[in-house]
Amino acid sequence: MAPRIGVVTFPGSLDDRDAQRAIRLAGAEPVALWHAAHDLHGVDAIVLPGGFSYGDYLRPGAIAAISPIMTEVITAANAGMPVLGICNGFQVLVEAHLLPGGLIRNANQQFVRRDQRLIVENNRTAWTSEFAEGEEIVIPLKNGDGGYIANNETLKRLEGEGLIAFRYSGVNPNGSLADIAGLTNERGNVVGLMPHPEHAVEPGFGPDTPQAMRSGLDGLRFFTGAVKVLAQRV
Template identity: 70%
Template sequence: MARIGVITFPGTLDDVDAARAVRLAGAEPVPLWHKDADLKGVDAVVVPGGFSYGDYLRCGAIARFAPVMGEVVAAAGTGMPVLGICNGFQILAEAHLLPGALIRNDHQRFVCREQPLRVESTSTAWTSAFEVGEEITVPLKNGEGNFVASQAELDRLEGEGLVVFRYLGANPNGSARAIAGVRNERGNVVGLMPHPEHAVEPGFGPDSAAGPRTGVDGLRIFQSALSALAGA
């Protein structure tokens, strides 16, 4: 059975939910603490949402220097699948594992809603279970989810197919080009602001436009990682 590490920092909120998503997908969740100097032999890593270190200084800026993140950066460099969700996305951007940055929402308010997304890339370790252009629904909750980058960098992301998810409908936080998630060039590292771990079980997540997969759009992100690991 694949073993997927779930990191907990002081202030992390969604580690238990992420571990549950890993378990429902068919893998063994392995708890990782921010002070851990090794990854305990896991096959992949999830950096979950919350407010690591109280979001002091800047979201993800302190967590980026945690001992466990040094191990994550090194493992990502060897091709290990790494997923950053919300605060985890911010941490991966601060660690330069993903392009761009996340800043305060343009309307200066926290947003919490069921968010429609369009899948833009399936050539990643975390999205192979989807179809390009597929519309899914995943919960969104953030106050600093506004994705920004220079125009040249945005053009590069679009041109190289590094945008993974895009917001549909009204832009919830002002993200440039409605970008909700991005990937690295290799495709093993993905970050997104919405919370797939809250859409893994029928009756406990949003309804999906896909119909038969009601409420479990997020589960396929974790299942994709298992398929990537099985094929490695």
């Protein structure tokens, strides 16, 4: 039986259907989860998608972090369920204190959209297991509030404990401290990143590569890796 991966839709989510398609292409069954519900429908993993949940009022992700479904997501994450937060989903994970630090307006005060090079710093998570440590990948990025911040003590802990999952390579597009593009928790089941792997899962729709235009598929490995991890648990 294929693993079932839930995708939460908040008011203002934009990339929930893209995440569902990525999950399907990876060989799992996507399950739509509604922000106002208290039911995870027995899923094996969860994706918090990109977008502008609740219009990004207060702070991006702040209202979504206290929505009814997040009570269940936090409980499941703390019990070890794999959770991936993409862009706005990363902001939600930070606001829900499942990952440390904060995300603020881009340093240039502009919305950034580009195919972004990343360095894989941690491949020991449910979502990064198909990458090699130190590998460079290309994932589309689109955000206005992607500047990662944390105090010096937190930054030292992230570095010392290997909790930085991805760093920006070549260009730091939003002023994130230490070039941080994504994080993992200590257990390795919760990962958040600002770039959008669900937009690099299908030929003809991903980033350009030296082989062909729009052929980049680096994002698919986030999902196929999680599917393999989940299959081992059955």
